[in-house]
Amino acid sequence: DDATDAVAALLEGSRFDGHVQAVLLQGIAFGGFNVVDLPALAERLARPVIVVARKEPRWEKIRSALEKVPGGAAKWARIERAGPMEPLAGLWVQRAGIDAADAEATLALHARYGSLPEPLRVAHLLGAALVRGHSHGGA
Numbered sequence: 001d002d003a004t005d006a007v008a009a010l011l012e013g014s015r016f017d018g019h020v021q022a023v024l025l026q027g028i029a030f031g032g033f034n035v036v037d038l039p040a041l042a043e044r045l046a047r048p049v050i051v052v053a054r055k056e057p058r059w060e061k062i063r064s065a066l067e068k069v070p071g072g073a074a075k076w077a078r079i080e081r082a083g084p085m086e087p088l089a090g091l092w093v094q095r096a097g098i099d100a101a102d103a104e105a106t107l108a109l110h111a112r113y114g115s116l117p118e119p120l121r122v123a124h125l126l127g128a129a130l131v132r133g134h135s136h137g138g139a
Helices: 003-011 038-045 059-066 072-081 100-110 118-132
Strands: 023-026 049-053 086-088 091-096
Touching: 003 023, 003 038, 023 038, 023 118, 038 049, 038 072, 038 091, 049 100, 059 072, 086 100, 091 100
Parallel strands: 023 049
Antiparallel strands: 049 091, 086 091
16 A cells, blocks of 8 residues: 555656656556555655546446455545546546646657557556566557
8 A cells, every 4th residue: 555655766866856747657556456646646746647547447346346455445535536537638637736738738748659658658568578578569
């Protein structure tokens, strides 16, 4: 249950900290239900955080699943605190520390092959290569 701290720690104090202008996440949760607190992350890093998904999540299924895990109510509260997902730049987006117009411009600026921002596409390819030796084309 440390996703917010873990993501912040990747950037804080790194040699890239001064160069990163926004944080892009593909999904609000890591490893299943390790949910990022979007507003807290944006405030802690003092920069915008944008979560993207290709399609709108099925919130009722997520909430139902969270009811069965320890700390599920707190995890669901973090999802609600992030605000509703909205369609922007061909994706579904949650955002903190940035308005809709600037979020859309940021996503459009970084999209080269389809609507998924290039930094997320490349991160998926690298992660898949490290874990499986190749990607299955889901990026």
